[in-house]
Amino acid sequence: MNESDTYTTGSPYAPHTDDGRTAMLEAIGVDSVDELFDIPEAVRFTDGFGIDARSERETRRLVRSVLDRNADLTELLGRGHYGYYIPSLVDHLADRSEFLTSYTQYQPEVSQGFLQALFEYQSLLVELTGLEIANCSMYDAATALGEAATLAERVRSTSGHRVLVPDLLRDGRRSTLENYVAGTDLTVESYPTDDGTVDVDALESTVDEGDDVVMVYAENPTVRGTIEEQLESIGEVADGADALFVLGSDPVALSLLQRPADVGADVVIGDASVLGLPTSYGMGLGLFACREEFLRQVPGRLVGVSEDATDRRAFTLTLQTREQHIRRERATSNICTNQAWVALRTAMHAASLGPNGMVDLAKRGVTRADELAARLDDLDGVQAPVHDRHHIREFVARVDQPAPAIAEDLEKRGFAVHVVGEHEIQVCVAGVPDDDLDDFVAAMTEVVR
């Protein structure tokens, strides 16, 4: 305890004075607050939770001491979560309480600022994807993928029930997708990849196993950091089957790689929080963009432009009849609370970078991955990259020794990498400073010796 620790006898965030409370009870006409509770005795709870109250300072100390148990590691983990430097501007502006504490913009007349920021976020995604519509947030890439599948079901429901995804995919992503389609007729199947990217012939065979594919999903880059080279062909395969072509990506990759609209993508999903959030144990921001024809079927919130009573431009949530609070069981999704504030941060981070900064960031993801792969490849006992593909940000390396042992040894030296096979590790450069990469190469040199 510290002498400036303050304790209250109740909630520190309730402002009631004794006099005020008495006056209020009197106005209501009861003697005590207890009288206001209409809870049958049988279900009353009186035991207490056994949770101690703490001062603000003690609470901060508690959380700090718990979180200090996390090791201080240089993370070379990637796969949609990167440690890109976030300009200080983002924290300072996004933390303004008007942004942080306001609710969904159901009263647009007093929410113009947030609506405009979300409109700008949508515009960013429209520019990045080339698709006409982007919603203003889903939870993360996995749930956005699930929503894409239910969209596919709605718009292609006459044609079938198969959803195809590559065999190279994060577990959490596929599992989430399966939960999202559990209540529909859809089934999820994998199609093969070859050397880290889509095997288009095999995809075609998989599609041809029936005429009932509603959606083909591919990623660029893939979970292994490889850049997909045959997006147009994949799109054509999907198109040929009258299935939606859903592409997974992220705002940084999209700044450099082929524009989804140009390769026939119908929907783009992904995790937009690669900009705007530090690695946050998987907390994300679901990117969701699609063609204009699906406008009335889009899940999630949309901000549009309108006019106010004085004919001035004004922003508002629009097409709300798609949403659960109006359409209930016929809504396009059950999403309500979303990730608006993360979208704000992402928009701020992107705006701080500007188009030059975003393109540079992506380019450096390519060149720095190449450079690190070459340096690792120079080590005896390491071959990198494993896949004969272009890479961005991350790549798989083969190690002669067992990969789990290598990873464990590296962790002891302060570096976190993926184990992706018995003799394969995956390494990511994004957000890792040059000097830390130097240290990593030095550690690898020791580890594989």
Next chain:
Amino acid sequence: MNESDTYTTGSPYAPHTDDGRTAMLEAIGVDSVDELFDIPEAVRFTDGFGIDARSERETRRLVRSVLDRNADLTELLGRGHYGYYIPSLVDHLADRSEFLTSYTQYQPEVSQGFLQALFEYQSLLVELTGLEIANCSMYDAATALGEAATLAERVRSTSGHRVLVPDLLRDGRRSTLENYVAGTDLTVESYPTDDGTVDVDALESTVDEGDDVVMVYAENPTVRGTIEEQLESIGEVADGADALFVLGSDPVALSLLQRPADVGADVVIGDASVLGLPTSYGMGLGLFACREEFLRQVPGRLVGVSEDATDRRAFTLTLQTREQHIRRERATSNICTNQAWVALRTAMHAASLGPNGMVDLAKRGVTRADELAARLDDLDGVQAPVHDRHHIREFVARVDQPAPAIAEDLEKRGFAVHVVGEHEIQVCVAGVPDDDLDDFVAAMTEVVR
């Protein structure tokens, strides 16, 4: 370097596009920015400073790496700078850019919020001191003491030139005072203390050495943490000599100790940043309050109440004719830039505590100092407190071993204390959590063994 480091070819905070610059030059009618500089060739500088530019992230890393050289110590140092816990609210609200980035309120119509906050700060000091006037900030206690002396000169200039201060006083405080009076006829003299507080008889003798005393300064608590017991007598001595009685204190001590107005103080100075700022290597907030009769002689800024054109209450800087920007060499002080934002933080911290919290904080400063002194006194080789006085927050302890060696040994164990004599250390409890005090007692036990 990190791929998200961005570099600019000039100031990152200048928004000029190439097109914009060209258009501007054209409008001005020159070909280059160089032409706009009217600097004789002989004094032109072209060498460069030899300072490298850095990305935001690199700059943050640089500052962090430099400051990480500071040792992580539990500070038991006190003497006007305490580690009181500052509620998170203070940082979050004071950091709002409207507060942080605005200038002095010369246009009160667009500065009402800051003016009101400063008015509330003044009101806090009026309540604490019982004096009618408080300005809205000086630099720190030392400079406020200097300003008090020049005030004394202005209002008592007919009567003499001697400024009396106790012999127990921080070096920086006396030295600053001497600089402030260097341009006047005033001279600074010390008067004796006895067992840590003012020796009133000796003070009286010192006063009587001439009839020309203009100011008597005393502190409550003293630099040794002792509580002055004869403030009224000191005030009477000053009064008897027609000298100003200037009292040094701070907002926490004032919450509990005798109210300055009640013991005849004419001016109160001190460091108000004991609330609102962490220990910041001496950065402070000069508290300055005085009797109403000195209104036109007060140094520094004053916020007053007025009305606007619609007769609504409005705040404004007032009595500016005392100030340098109007009165120039006849101003009551040369102060211009002050510590307004620190005053805001202090007001916020005080408001967070409320009167109950402030009184508690002061009381615990007494009881916790007593408790620690008793625990140290229990150790063989330590006697505490040395002074037979009441203490608040800090006290002097006698150690059998040489004090410098004790302090050095303690620092190695993570504790910073003062050496105040060959066998005396000074220890402060304020802001130090109980468990750290336990650790300190344990360390002392080892050290004096």
Next chain:
Amino acid sequence: QYEPLLSEKDQTSVDIGAGDSPLPDDLTRDDLELPELSEPELARHYTRLSQMIYGIDSGPYPLGSCTMKYNPKFTEDVAALPSAAVHPDRSEESIQGTLELLYRLQDYLGRIGGMDAVTLQPPAGAAGEFVGIRVAAAYHEHNGEGHRDEVIIPESAHGTNFATAALGGYDVVSLPSDEDGRVDLDALEAALSENTAALMLTNPNTLGLFERDIEEIADMVHDVGGLLYYDGANLNALLGRARPGDMGFDVMHYNVHKTFATPHGGGGPGAGPVGVVAELEPFLPAPRVREADAETNSGQATYELFDPDHTIGNVHGFQGNWLVLVKAFAYIARLGDEGLTDASAKAVLNANYLASQIEYDVPYGPFHHEFVASAGDQDAADVAKRMLDYGVHPPTTKWPEIVPEALMTEPTEIESKDTLDRLAAAFNAVAQESDEVLEDAPERTTARRIDQTSAARSPRLSWHELAEEDT
């Protein structure tokens, strides 16, 4: 106060030519056109935008069922700790702090809800509902009762309940209220059958009324083999006085951005942890956190992830909204038993006091943390717009439909008597005003009344669709 779009300040097109590209031309896009602005310009842009938003720190925000509490500033500090920034794919050994915090939060929530097991994965309330529905489905399937295809939902329930049940593949059976505004037991009896998978209930319901027959309701649902789901949106009414687990609920979600004061962020992120009784634990999403057998050298407990035996798998790519969970943990740890209980008490006190001060009719009661007034002859949506002119945020409107022109009002515990009086004055002033005034409202806001119809009729959803004249 008008702020141009970023795109109206600048548009810079970056060519991605083969020349300086590290990739073959056919793998890259041609160009990227976005605003290129300096930090001072961005700081002003977002500062001005923020000034056009009404937030919790602007004044009262009595949105019914949304529980707009004050968001303690310090919770932002703990979520911003560098040690909170960890990658989801780290080894368990290297994130013992994260796992411990999650474990402790699971424990806190279990105690608060009276539930045996808790998952923290759902990133929002609706996601929590979805977990509940998926868990129920898995449970029934596991018991060979996969035929159960109906979910019963009271008409006054949150829209997400219906949408969630539908997403889960269930037919929705809508349940009317009785004349007291509570569950009509006869109607429930009629709705229940061997096809009932679950009944989703909010308690207190959206009228703020406690379902007094909750024990009987639970028995009825359980008797036909169904599960009872608790929608946690209104949990702030009951903290420390009643627990869903004790009332017979089998599954529940918690809205931490309501009950546990994490910020709403203009729509999110929130978090919707789900608690279940022991019987349902094996079906919870994977992974969850538990204490491991091993201790550290210094005797601290260690934690590990595990997959429940019959897990439904993931409902989020990772573990949900981690940073939100950190804030919720901090809030609960700060308040403790006494603070949480007091929060509910004052939330209920405030709602009752406010209701006593307004002139609109409040047809149902006794209510707890929120009440639904009727705007009577006035249009509730217009009333809301007009309240904006009085500098306060209006209540939720036109819902639940059981009250005509509903004004669903939840002041929460954070309002003082003074603020409630100010809010009541706004209600009462508007109550006296004419339809013309109401239809013209708001007039003192950043934007005047916004045309929703034209926004939806010709949607313009990005700056690419704005013609020159719009700008």
Next chain:
Amino acid sequence: QYEPLLSEKDQTSVDIGAGDSPLPDDLTRDDLELPELSEPELARHYTRLSQMIYGIDSGPYPLGSCTMKYNPKFTEDVAALPSAAVHPDRSEESIQGTLELLYRLQDYLGRIGGMDAVTLQPPAGAAGEFVGIRVAAAYHEHNGEGHRDEVIIPESAHGTNFATAALGGYDVVSLPSDEDGRVDLDALEAALSENTAALMLTNPNTLGLFERDIEEIADMVHDVGGLLYYDGANLNALLGRARPGDMGFDVMHYNVHKTFATPHGGGGPGAGPVGVVAELEPFLPAPRVREADAETNSGQATYELFDPDHTIGNVHGFQGNWLVLVKAFAYIARLGDEGLTDASAKAVLNANYLASQIEYDVPYGPFHHEFVASAGDQDAADVAKRMLDYGVHPPTTKWPEIVPEALMTEPTEIESKDTLDRLAAAFNAVAQESDEVLEDAPERTTARRIDQTSAARSPRLSWHELAEEDT
């Protein structure tokens, strides 16, 4: 938008009775009466107050001589590092980080100003001036020239120069400008004498004009044995293109809250480091920082405090506004040579462009980072009030007096052409308006024109002086 005083929300009186006091009754006060409010109430209070303030992030802020630059957000982060929070009485060994940063900042500032030694102690520009004057006094005294009792100051100088000289005990000799707005060499000749302690000069001066005769001026001052003092308020005009040290100045202060972008904080804190030529170094305030002889085990330099040989002692209790110095260091380290030079270039570009776009007369030139326009027949103070109605901050007014109805305008480098055009439009709109309109201004601000006279006639300086009817 009106926000009550804290005291109007609550006043709670705490009795400090003997009962629970750890001190004897006669050593304590009787009571303490202050507002006792909860965190949500305070958050709203200060949020609303902040909304009634125009800051840098609100729009252009072209206050002449104040250099209202954008304050980079990241500098707040570095100043908030826990490792920056150290007590001033720590041992030198335990604050090597603080000492290193101070040492490096001394070095940076020395390079930028062309000065041999720098003290960081002065907590503000005026405090820096005071150090300069005290150092000059000590220097003369040391050389047996204690009789020098005059400081020469141009009429157009900042008010602090006069007040500082007076505080230092000097007689002020005021120097008129020549018809070009610069130092009148004849008048200077006449003012200089064996009693001259120093000439205080701003360059470019407050009209934004470079004192072209600076070399001659320096020679003249030095010839009579005086020192040349540089007021750093306008240093933002010259970064990387000219240095006071090279022009012959002996002492200078830097306003880090102007030139180096630390926030103005509604009036402060700033910092006013002082640089001097080698001859004056022994007189600088104590302590200063230098490299120590010893290195650390890993070969890093170590730092120590020392007292200059003939130090004037302290001008602040400790080492000035440390946290401000951290921000200034971060700003300089971020920009480097190129950024600093570019900042000045664009500050000058912006001032010249803005001047070219406004219809008010700008009588003197060529100016650098600021210009002084004349409002002509209009009252400059009224012009300023009216500009507020156009959503921009007005320039400094009515000073320097050499320009009738002066509008002293310094846009700084942070404004874009668009913003400058908006600012020019505001100037030009006001230029067309009638005196009646101007006298009624502002009308769109939080408060309308405030009565200064009554505020000063019957000062009410605390809430204790507000009668009931004021509230």
